[in-house]
Amino acid sequence: MNTDRPIRLQTENVGVFYGSKDAVRNVNVSFRSNTVNALIGPSGCGKTTFLRAINRMHELTPNTRVTGKIMLDGQDVYGSDVDPVDVRRRIGMVFQKPNPFPTMSIYDNVVAGLRLAGEKSKVKLDETVERSLRGAALWDEVKDRLKAVGSSLSGGQQQRLCIARALAVEPEILLMDEPTSALDPQSTQRIEDLMESLKQQTTIIIVTHNMQQASRVSDTTSFFLIGDLVEHGATEAVFQTPKDERTEAYITGRFG
Amino acid sequence: MVTRASQNIQVGISKTLSPARRAQNALAMVLVALGTLLVLVPLFLILKDLFVKGFSSLNLQFFTQSQSEITFLGSAGGFLNAIVGSVMMLAVALVIGVIIGIGTAIFLTEYREHRLVPSVRLMGDVLTGMPAIVVGLVIYGLVVRGLGFGYSGIAGGLSLGLIMIPVIVRATEEVLKLVPQTLREAGLALGLPRWKVIMNIVLPTARSGIITGVILAVARVSGEAAPLIFTAFGNSFLTWDPTQKMSGLPLAVYRSAFEPSEAAVARAWSGALVLVLAILVASLVARFAARKR
Ligand SMILES: Nc1ncnc2c1ncn2[C@@H]1O[C@H](COP(=O)(O)OP(=O)(O)OP(=O)(O)O)[C@@H](O)[C@H]1O
Ligand SMILES: [Mg+2]
Numbered sequence: 001m002n003t004d005r006p007i008r009l010q011t012e013n014v015g016v017f018y019g020s021k022d023a024v025r026n027v028n029v030s031f032r033s034n035t036v037n038a039l040i041g042p043s044g045c046g047k048t049t050f051l052r053a054i055n056r057m058h059e060l061t062p063n064t065r066v067t068g069k070i071m072l073d074g075q076d077v078y079g080s081d082v083d084p085v086d087v088r089r090r091i092g093m094v095f096q097k098p099n100p101f102p103t104m105s106i107y108d109n110v111v112a113g114l115r116l117a118g119e120k121s122k123v124k125l126d127e128t129v130e131r132s133l134r135g136a137a138l139w140d141e142v143k144d145r146l147k148a149v150g151s152s153l154s155g156g157q158q159q160r161l162c163i164a165r166a167l168a169v170e171p172e173i174l175l176m177d178e179p180t181s182a183l184d185p186q187s188t189q190r191i192e193d194l195m196e197s198l199k200q201q202t203t204i205i206i207v208t209h210n211m212q213q214a215s216r217v218s219d220t221t222s223f224f225l226i227g228d229l230v231e232h233g234a235t236e237a238v239f240q241t242p243k244d245e246r247t248e249a250y251i252t253g254r255f256g
Numbered sequence: 257m258v259t260r261a262s263q264n265i266q267v268g269i270s271k272t273l274s275p276a277r278r279a280q281n282a283l284a285m286v287l288v289a290l291g292t293l294l295v296l297v298p299l300f301l302i303l304k305d306l307f308v309k310g311f312s313s314l315n316l317q318f319f320t321q322s323q324s325e326i327t328f329l330g331s332a333g334g335f336l337n338a339i340v341g342s343v344m345m346l347a348v349a350l351v352i353g354v355i356i357g358i359g360t361a362i363f364l365t366e367y368r369e370h371r372l373v374p375s376v377r378l379m380g381d382v383l384t385g386m387p388a389i390v391v392g393l394v395i396y397g398l399v400v401r402g403l404g405f406g407y408s409g410i411a412g413g414l415s416l417g418l419i420m421i422p423v424i425v426r427a428t429e430e431v432l433k434l435v436p437q438t439l440r441e442a443g444l445a446l447g448l449p450r451w452k453v454i455m456n457i458v459l460p461t462a463r464s465g466i467i468t469g470v471i472l473a474v475a476r477v478s479g480e481a482a483p484l485i486f487t488a489f490g491n492s493f494l495t496w497d498p499t500q501k502m503s504g505l506p507l508a509v510y511r512s513a514f515e516p517s518e519a520a521v522a523r524a525w526s527g528a529l530v531l532v533l534a535i536l537v538a539s540l541v542a543r544f545a546a547r548k549r
Binding site for chain 1: 368369439441461
């Protein structure tokens, strides 16, 4: 499990409540630097909920509460002196549903984060657009219409645009919620390659329903079931010698 | 192809529907049509009267001369003073209404969790229910007398702006609520502060809806005469200086309509027509601009 790498993100007893309903309970897990980490589990088990706790996305939803600690490089992202804006600048996110900015062109979508943070250099922006779109396996399809609106793209293209947008700000940690569920095998392959190369600079946490994908791309796998983290470990171990029989049942397709 | 398909559907429906339900359907259609007619007929009657009477006495000097130039026999003179006054006061109102109105709507929808939101919303509701003439009196007390501005275009514009605020707030709130939450999340996830997300992502997305709301608000206040009586007072001379007394189209129409002179009454009709046409043209232009993004 690349145990030589330092721990980048560690959760301590993390729970998430929607009103009085707890959707995620007592999650203790750590993710090492420069690794890809898969979150798997049946629909509705709390993968998205857990992911959104990491970059403080729940704060926007009224009556939603996160308990426990999420330590990023040893500092709790929910600490009283921590600005959520800083947390989100360091922890990027690709959402389950594509959400390009409808008023912006493809180009402007990609550089939105940089430009609104004050970057003005045209050279730098141009360079970022190409690099991010290439990384998201979208460049060849859109390079001739960068000025077209982002919402004119197909669903799968929009998802890749959102991936490019997240890449453009070079986050230290990248949260990806089923990034390839709307993509064809070829683009999926390119995104998986991207994750492999992104590992050089970032730590990736990816939610996926695709068992092959989890075993192909990830170093660790966490299996969730109705709000509980059932098993976490090196991907090989989780897939070949699962400790919990529920994990085994799920990955062999017997339920979920 | 398409017509064939829809014919088939229609045939299908009329075959499967029982006679009783078809009769009910026909009855509902007649009632709906009657209701529409009931609304449209008075509107057309008013417009017809307005166009016939308004156009017959409309001439160039209506736009080039002021009421101060009206001769004893009523042959010369026009409403230039009132047109300029309306434009000036609406400009003041627009600035007030847009800044405070959109600002308030942003506060109410984007900062929903803030503890002052309920009180601000209550204030907005009070303002919505306040009759225009009362708004005029409030400005009279606060600005004309209180701050010592005296009767002025500024005071008139302020009162119109105050009436605009709740209209703009309501409309802007509605469109801001339509902006998907996922867009705000996308912006925040890029590490952008909330205000930047609002200014650069939420507002542009809601842009055309907000513009429509502002137009509605302008249309709503541009016909107000009552609040101008205590604030702008009226002025038959042409002035561009908003610290002076000013007239506005509705005010000039209102006063001329009661004058014992046929020429004055005719001018009032023309004024009303110009007012209606101006609102129409302004909304068409702005709507077109909003659509072009
Ligand atoms: N805003 C919300 N308010 C109340 N309950 C919610 C909310 N969002 C999610 N839930 C509930 O929390 C649980 C976990 O949802 P979550 O979206 O995290 O599942 P998931 O594992 O991501 O599922 P999927 O694989 O289908 O995306 C579900 O039971 C869901 O109904
Ligand atoms: Mg999910």
